[in-house]
Amino acid sequence: MSITFSLNPQVSVAETDDGAVLLHERTGRYWQLNGTGLSVLRSLIGGETCEQAAQTLASEHAVPTTRARDDVAALLDSLRSADLLRENR
Template sequence: MTFALHPDVSTADTEYGIVLLDGRDGRYLQLNGTAATAFRALLDGGTVEQAAERLTTTFDVAPDRAGQDVERLVAKLVALKVVAG
């Protein structure tokens, strides 16, 4: 699955992660540092597995937990229509 940010969604890095602004309805979404790491990996063209691997090398998290977390993040972002995947 290849990820692409919706054209009406912009991002801003913060000291706590990333904030996404959906220009269609003014909704803000804040991703914490862990979610931001996975999000960046996905937007860089990585797979869910590669994003999970990045989490395990950056944070103290088990591989199976990282995979589940990335899958949940993907599902949420797709459901909110801020990314196309």
């Protein structure tokens, strides 16, 4: 069984020219994502696995896959610890 992700229902997303701003409506806290972070977020909530999102990131930005995996994992950890993203099992 693979893990999929979804935004916390209490999170609003407003896209900007260079990424997005996420608002956790319960806490009132904001987070800003650059364009790359938004792309990874879209991949994850669109059903891609972390590995698939990392492969996409590596190919789009010509970075080593290991770095892309680390970047996706770091973003995922940050989004989960801020209660912005949920795992669906």
